[in-house]
Amino acid sequence: MALIDKHPELARYITEQGWFEFLREQTLAMIEIPEMQLQVKTLDSLLKMYGRILDAVENDKPFVSSYYCLAPELYTAMDLPYYMVMQTPFLASSVPYLLTDIDAAEEMGLGNDLCTAIRLSIYYVEANLSPLPTCALNLLYPCDGAPLLHEVIKRNERWRNIPMFACDPPYYSDERSLDYFADEMRKMAKFVETNTGAKLDMDKLKETLEYSNQMFQLWDEYNQLRRNVPSPHGWGIGAPQCFSQAWVYEAGTPQGVEWFKKLVEIAELNVKNGVGPVPEEKIRLFWFDLLPFGWVFEFLPWLEEEWGAVMVMDMFGNFPYTMIDTSSEEEIWRGLAKRNLFDAPMVRQARGVADNFANDIARIVKDFKIDAVVWPGHMGHKDGAATVGIMRETCRDLSVPFVHLGLDLFDKRYSTPDQIKDKMSQFFRAMGLG
Amino acid sequence: METNLKSKAFQEFSNAAETLVNPVLQRWKDQGGKVVGYFCSTVPEEIITAAGLTPFRMRATGSTGTEESDAFYSSINCSFPRHCFNQVLTGDFKFLDGIVCVNSCDHVRRIYDNWKRFVPTDFIEMMSLPRKTGPDQVGWYTEELAMLKDKVGKHFGVEITDDRLWEAVKLHNETRRLQKKLYELRKQEKPPITGAETLAVMVAGTAMPKEQYNEKLRELLDELSGTEGPGGHRARLLIVGGILDDPAYIKVIEDQGGLVVTDSTCFGSRLMWVEVDENASDPISALAQYYLTDRPSCPRMYGEHDNRAQYVIDMCREFNCDGVIGERLIFCDSWLVEHYMLGQDLKAAGIPMLKLDREYLTSGIGQLRTRVQAFLETMGR
Numbered sequence: 185m186a187l188i189d190k191h192p193e194l195a196r197y198i199t200e201q202g203w204f205e206f207l208r209e210q211t212l213a214m215i216e217i218p219e220m221q222l223q224v225k226t227l228d229s230l231l232k233m234y235g236r237i238l239d240a241v242e243n244d245k246p247f248v249s250s251y252y253c254l255a256p257e258l259y260t261a262m263d264l265p266y267y268m269v270m271q272t273p274f275l276a277s278s279v280p281y282l283l284t285d286i287d288a289a290e291e292m293g294l295g296n297d298l299c300t301a302i303r304l305s306i307y308y309v310e311a312n313l314s315p316l317p318t319c320a321l322n323l324l325y326p327c328d329g330a331p332l333l334h335e336v337i338k339r340n341e342r343w344r345n346i347p348m349f350a351c352d353p354p355y356y357s358d359e360r361s362l363d364y365f366a367d368e369m370r371k372m373a374k375f376v377e378t379n380t381g382a383k384l385d386m387d388k389l390k391e392t393l394e395y396s397n398q399m400f401q402l403w404d405e406y407n408q409l410r411r412n413v414p415s416p417h418g419w420g421i422g423a424p425q426c427f428s429q430a431w432v433y434e435a436g437t438p439q440g441v442e443w444f445k446k447l448v449e450i451a452e453l454n455v456k457n458g459v460g461p462v463p464e465e466k467i468r469l470f471w472f473d474l475l476p477f478g479w480v481f482e483f484l485p486w487l488e489e490e491w492g493a494v495m496v497m498d499m500f501g502n503f504p505y506t507m508i509d510t511s512s513e514e515e516i517w518r519g520l521a522k523r524n525l526f527d528a529p530m531v532r533q534a535r536g537v538a539d540n541f542a543n544d545i546a547r548i549v550k551d552f553k554i555d556a557v558v559w560p561g562h563m564g565h566k567d568g569a570a571t572v573g574i575m576r577e578t579c580r581d582l583s584v585p586f587v588h589l590g591l592d593l594f595d596k597r598y599s600t601p602d603q604i605k606d607k608m609s610q611f612f613r614a615m616g617l618g
Numbered sequence: 619m620e621t622n623l624k625s626k627a628f629q630e631f632s633n634a635a636e637t638l639v640n641p642v643l644q645r646w647k648d649q650g651g652k653v654v655g656y657f658c659s660t661v662p663e664e665i666i667t668a669a670g671l672t673p674f675r676m677r678a679t680g681s682t683g684t685e686e687s688d689a690f691y692s693s694i695n696c697s698f699p700r701h702c703f704n705q706v707l708t709g710d711f712k713f714l715d716g717i718v719c720v721n722s723c724d725h726v727r728r729i730y731d732n733w734k735r736f737v738p739t740d741f742i743e744m745m746s747l748p749r750k751t752g753p754d755q756v757g758w759y760t761e762e763l764a765m766l767k768d769k770v771g772k773h774f775g776v777e778i779t780d781d782r783l784w785e786a787v788k789l790h791n792e793t794r795r796l797q798k799k800l801y802e803l804r805k806q807e808k809p810p811i812t813g814a815e816t817l818a819v820m821v822a823g824t825a826m827p828k829e830q831y832n833e834k835l836r837e838l839l840d841e842l843s844g845t846e847g848p849g850g851h852r853a854r855l856l857i858v859g860g861i862l863d864d865p866a867y868i869k870v871i872e873d874q875g876g877l878v879v880t881d882s883t884c885f886g887s888r889l890m891w892v893e894v895d896e897n898a899s900d901p902i903s904a905l906a907q908y909y910l911t912d913r914p915s916c917p918r919m920y921g922e923h924d925n926r927a928q929y930v931i932d933m934c935r936e937f938n939c940d941g942v943i944g945e946r947l948i949f950c951d952s953w954l955v956e957h958y959m960l961g962q963d964l965k966a967a968g969i970p971m972l973k974l975d976r977e978y979l980t981s982g983i984g985q986l987r988t989r990v991q992a993f994l995e996t997m998g999r
Contacts, residue, residue, distance in 0.1 A: 293958045295975075297694070298951050306955070324749040324920050328724045331749050331920040332955040339923055339959055350920060352755055355721045355746035364758060534724075537744065538731035563694055566949065570699065570728030573690030574735060588692070 187242055193342070194241060196272060196313040201234040203279050218450045219421045225443055226425050229433035230275070236265035237315055246380035249315070251323035251330070253528035254351065255520045256435035257396050258373055261389040262382040267315060268432065269337065272308055273301040273594055274477055282478060286595050299564020300478075300594040302329035306336050309343065316342060319379035321372060322350035325525075326534035327567060349375040355536050357526045366521035390510045392436035393519070397507045399430045402444035404505040409451040410496055411552055414460030415468065416451040418494040419484045423501030424475060427529065466492030466618045470548050472541075472575070473499050473560040473568075474530075478594035482601040487608065491618040496552045500529040502544070538571045542578040549582050555617055558608075561590040563598060585615040619865050621815055622848070627837040628815065634822035635865055638679055638705075639713050642826040646672055651827070652715040652774065657729065658722035659884050659916075660747055662905045664894070665767050666718070667828060668786040669776045674714065675824030675885075677863045678702040678978060681710075690732045696725040696949045697978035698861055703729055706737055716741030716773065718766065722918055723952060741773045749920040751911045760906040767902065783901035787894045789828050794890035796835045797823065801887060803842055804879045805937055808849035810842040813857065813878025814869040820885050821863050851877035852999040856934050858882040858960065859945035860916065860953050867980045871943065874990040875999070880937040882930050883945075888914040891929075917956035926956070927963040934969055941970040941997050943990075948975050970997050 188194055208227040214220040240247040247265040250256070259266045268274075282304075289307035290296050308314045320343065322334035334350060337343050351368040354361035373384050403426050409416055426447070434440030454460065469487070475498065476483055487493040504527045508519030526532060533540045545557055557579050559572060572588050579586035589607055592598030612618045619632050634640035639647070647653065654666045655674045663673035678701035684691070687704035705711060706729075717739060719730035730744045745762050748755035771778040800819060803810055811819075819838065823831050852875030857868065861884045868878050881887055892912050898904035914929045915922045934942065942964055946953035957973050964971045972993040974986065 293961065295954050297949050298954050302951070322920075328918070328951045332917070332951055335917070335920060335923050336955060336959065338921060350750065352748045352750040352758075352920075354748075354758070355744070360761075361746070364754075367754070536721075538728060561692060561694070566694060566696075566951070567724035567728060569692035569694050570690070570725055571731065572692055573732060576689070577735075590693070 193312045233433050237267050240265045246318040249317040250321040253524050253531050255524050257392045260436045261392040262384050264382045270305045273304040299329045302333050305333050309337050319347040324350050325353035326531040347379045362521050365525050366517040369520050370517055393508045393510050396436035398441045399444050400505045406448050409455050412455045414465035415494050415496045416454035418461035423498050427500045462488045462492050464492050465494050468496045468555045469493050470554045470557045471495045471498040476593045479596035479601050497548050503527045503529050534567050538574050541571045542574055545578045549584050556585045559588045561588050562593045587611040625841045627834040631822035632818045634825050635818040654716040655714040656718040658720045660909050661718050664786040664790050668778045668782040669770045669774050672827045681705050696947045699725045699729050701978050718743050720745045720747045756906050756910050759910045760903045763902050763906050791893045793828050794893050797890045808846040810845040810847045814865040817865045851875050852994050853940040854879045856880050856939045857943045860884050864980050870986050871990050880933050917952040931967050944973045946975050
């Protein structure tokens with residue numbers, strides 16, 4: 185009996201695996217480009233994750249469903265397969281069935297103004313298209329959508345009896361909040377041990393975090409290279425791949441460290457040769473959100489080709505990179521809490537007060553010689569939408585142009601790529617850029 | 619509002635629901651009293667009352683547009699904070715002496731950031747409200763409330779003792795008991811008060827000193843006791859949703875023959891269906907326990923959906939409801955997902971549900987009428 189017949193919930197998961205295998209083959213066709221070699225390694229890590237989950241289901245081994253920015257080093261240290269319950273909207277957003285699934289979610293009664301990533305994730309759970317884990321870790325931040333997704337998961341008839349744990353997020357970023365969240369993380373680890381049988385060896389966790397620290401240090405080093413004019417890379421490689429390595433597939437592994445070393449090496453060479461993603465870098469952009477994953481190829485190459493506009497930095501690419509002190513168990517938990525709650529991209533901006541929106545803009549504009557700040561205005565990012573006045577004022581103080589677009593990162597029918605291109609062109613012309 | 623009630627007390631409540639500064643509140647101000655505004659029903663009014671101040675639940679009554687606040691918000695933001703912050707910018711809330719905010723939802727929590735940056739205010743505080751409702755979170759919220767108590771006391775020059783807090787808890791529990799009595803009257807076959815009128819009474823309770831409110835509510839209860847309404851409605855309904863503070867919205871529903879006899883809303887039964895434990899060891903932890911765990915929650919709280927759904931089903935049975943109307947402000951993620959799940963729960967319980975999206979200012983009345991009429995017809999009413 186085929187795995188899919190026994191486990192119909194794996195239907196999308198197996199299709200995605202096939203999709204990424206296909207992409208890997210396509211990438212291999214361009215193997216002589218160093219950046220592409222790195223993309224192949226990224227896809228290898230991703231495919232390894234798919235393989236481990238399918239193996240766990242087939243052989244009845246424990247595995248965990250989790251979310252982004254929830255201390256993935258713990259699973260590495262416990263040698264426990266895990267997947268992100270929200271991965272499909274992000275990873276497979278260029279697959280042919282994306283728009284069909286969005287429509288199916290709406291027909292299910294989820295409307296059309298809830299964040300599409302959340303809506304799709306709910307749809308995949310409700311339609312029995314997400315692998316059923318041994319236990320589930322739920323996230324209650326950074327936005328209203330995350331706890332709602334997990335409330336649906338908690339209530340779903342197939343998931344209802346799966347043990348679940350959610351870390352409660354404090355709103356502030358002070359020492360008291362850190363202690364509170366570190367305690368939540370400790371409890372989460374204990375919960376995983378209890379419900380999977382996997383053991384958390386603190387020496388192994390320490391070793392994992394040391395690799396993880398090296399990855400974050402290299403990421404920071406890489407970002408320093410992106411300060412150069414021209415930037416060694418644009419949207420094609422950078423934050424999404426770094427994030428996926430450091431925070432998802434290779435969290436705290438030697439392979440992850442090697443991946444970052446290679447990235448730095450490639451970027452250094454580009455800087456040395458004065459090479460960037462376009463022949464002439466004319467506009468340096470700070471794209472203050474995720475990339476428009478659902479229609480990335482219909483828009484971002486155009487920005488570079490038409491305007492020489494290079495996405496030097498985005499929301500997921502730059503944050504404090506605080507190293508985790510592994511000198512004691514206490515410091516390890518506090519370090520994990522700090523990294524996942526205070527530092528983590530999107531979480532750091534969206535979870536608490538709006539200061540981080542303003543501070544990050546100010547820091548990145550200065551550090552990366554930014555010519556224009558783009559707030560894409562994803563339809564799901566409502567706290568950010570309520571911060572546009574603050575962002576605009578910050579940019580005014582810095583004398584850097586600011587544009588608010590209004591789009592859906594996943595659904596290109598919300599604002600079409602042509603509409604967004606038109607808005608960007610008008611903005612560049614009005615500001616005398618490019 | 620248009621009403622068949624001849625009560626003078628009700629008229630005062632109705633006026634209070636239609637304005638921000640009602641005459642009772644104005645008299646309080648004229649006599650030197652101070653008023654502290656707060657967002658969300660998870661902020662304990664009792665602490666404000668214990669400081670000798672009047673708590674005022676923030677709403678945007680009387681707003682006519684969002685011209686000023688549009689520069690701070692986006693078109694995908696809920697219309698409540700946009701209208702409310704517009705009024706902040708135009709000076710409609712100058713009567714307030716302080717503000718207490720909480721991280722209730724993605725839209726409303728940003729009022730704090732915008733207010734703090736752009737509108738000079740002597741006292742503005744933000745509380746960190748947990749998402750979970752367990753003992754650890756009650757512990758966290760207890761600390762939050764203790765800090766709020768200290769800050770309020772320091773700023774307004776009042777020592778908020780345990781005795782003052784217990785006194786406030788008793789006063790507010792009395793309000794809850796009186797409001798519950800009002801709801802009890804609505805269980806009658808011909809309730810003496812409509813859903814729209816009840817909402818006006820509830821809204822007024824968040825906008826005047828509690829002693830005076832309680833006195834007027836007793837007066838109203840005396841007048842209504844032993845009476846009955848005209849009857850003749852087509853169906854008895856429960857309304858469930860978030861910040862619904864406009865009685866006119868319910869009146870449109872009731873004008874179609876759907877009498878709203880109970881609710882689960884932010885200005886409705888969730889405010890008062892249970893009481894703060896007066897026998898707890900200390901008042902701050904009693905308040906934390908109440909506001910975080912004991913009172914019926916809204917979908918902002920994680921892991922509580924089953925309890926919320928059960929609350930709605932129990933209320934439907936207790937008030938003999940024929941159906942449920944779920945109302946949601948457009949762009950509210952919390953209530954969208956809650957209604958999605960609740961619709962399934964109610965279907966399983968055999969209770970029909972109509973889901974309505976709305977803007978903060980009541981509009982689209984023609985469409986609302988049509989939807990409600992169709993709903994009543996599908997119920998065979």
